[in-house]
């Protein structure tokens with residue numbers, strides 16, 4: 001086959017919703033885009049362990065502690081599936097870590113915001129995992145097979161996280177005055193960053209068209225954002241919390257909520273590294289990686305020794 | 320000390336060991352040297368926390384059955400005294416979050432800081448070997464609840480023991496650096512291994528009543544397992560015989576205060592609320 005027919009074959013698969021598998025021919029840009037997107041997603045999962053990990057030792061009840069531990073552990077698992085999916089495209093996990101640690105690869109900006117109170121565990125589960133689900137459910141049908149399969153597993157757990165988070169908020173909203181205040185304060189701080197998670201508006205999202213064409217993306221940023229807002233505003237009402245947007249109004253004609261202007265300068269500032277916790281998050285990841293070097297080296301040295309000993313034994317038996 | 324008090328304290332000893340070790344291990348979550356190990360260790364933290372909850376729930380049941388005069392003598396903490404005065408019953412969270420340090424009965428070993436992976440592995444290894452043989456025996460307890468918790472925990476502990484034994488060997492027999500670090504950690508933590516086999520008043524009373532385990536019988540089993548693994552790990556058994564103690568009697572190291580400050584912060588700052 002010529003390159004041209006390879007391309008044709010690929011396009012046909014995309015058009016017919018046939019999954020692309022690791023051994024299939026794919027355009028270089030498709031591969032690159034996927035590596036960037038999947039590794040960024042994987043990094044988000046493991047960096048995302050930090051803001052919530054921050055409250056494990058301080059959880060207010062043993063049950064909440066257990067649920068939070070299990071949640072943060074799930075996020076580690078998501079990182080693992082996603083790194084494995086990215087590896088099928090010809091990049092190693094160490095290379096991806098290196099890109100993260102040198103700042104070459106990004107992760108979701110939401111994790112550069114601090115978790116200041118227990119209520120943030122509720123807000124993150126409810127809003128951040130909630131937004132992640134909106135983003136990710138369509139990815140269960142994304143064109144690259146290993147990514148789509150990883151997302152099926154991830155999405156199941158994310159919806160569990162979303163419910164747990166909402167349950168925390170509900171308990172606070174039904175609680176004492178100070179608990180209500182904790183809940184409202186967390187919603188105030190996490191609302192705007194959460195709706196920014198869907199990325200820049202469509203008229204300012206240069207990669208959207210190509211990604212839609214490749215069926216890496218299935219809906220535009222603004223479509224997903226609208227869907228999230230419509231669902232979440234109702235959930236906030238249900239527990240008596242106020243979404244911190246004075247322009248929020250139901251639009252009968254559109255059948256959607258209208259919402260206020262998003263501060264995209266803040267978004268780009270955080271992306272550029274100026275969020276409240278960018279430095280801490282990256283430093284923490286780097287520290288864990290660097291301090292773990294001797295452990296990884298030792299594990300490798302030991303497995304080599306073992307292998308050599310086994311072979312020695314075999315040789316001796318043979319002789 | 321009457322038998323019901325001994326049984327309560329005995330149950331709390333077990334709960335506190337599990338809670339505090341789980342707390343320490345949970346500090347690794349998100350900071351492990353390898354993602355797979357991060358996940359594995361968090362799983363272990365969850366196991367310990369689950370065991371702690373079962374023991375605390377059982378302890379709370381025992382406590383709630385006590386006459387009020389006996390209840391008042393159990394814990395010093397004003398927060399708990401208030402609850403008792405108001406006639407409220409206690410639950411797992413009250414016992415974990417509202418007791419003061421001197422009423423915690425865990426061994427000093429489990430409250431020692433994580434430091435690095437070597438110290439963490441050694442601490443877990445000492446505890447896991449102990450727990451493995453301990454829970455085996457506790458399955459025979461005349462207290463059906465304790466026996467049931469032991470049976471369930473033994474499955475988890477069997478996995479923990481394999482995990483920590485493998486890491487002892489892997490790091491002991493890994494690189495020069497890992498060997499060095501493991502030997503240092505082993506030497507430093509050795510003095511905390513003896514308390515595992517000390518018989519507190521509650522231990523003695525409960526062993527006699529057929530509810531608890533005579534931990535002296537576990538010592539030779541622990542020694543044999545540890546010796547075997549150390550040999551395979553090319554590590555030397557520390558020569559020092561001096562052992563630290565006090566945790567089982569509520570005399571702790573400075574570390575416990577900081578653990579409790581974090582662990583109990585929410586319940587202390589916002590008392591009497593549902594979370």
Ligand SMILES: [Fe+2]
Pocket residue numbers: 045074075078154158
């Ligand atoms: Fe996740």
Ligand SMILES: [Fe+2]
Pocket residue numbers: 044045078132154
């Ligand atoms: Fe995610």
Ligand SMILES: [Fe+2]
Pocket residue numbers: 075129157158161
């Ligand atoms: Fe999640």
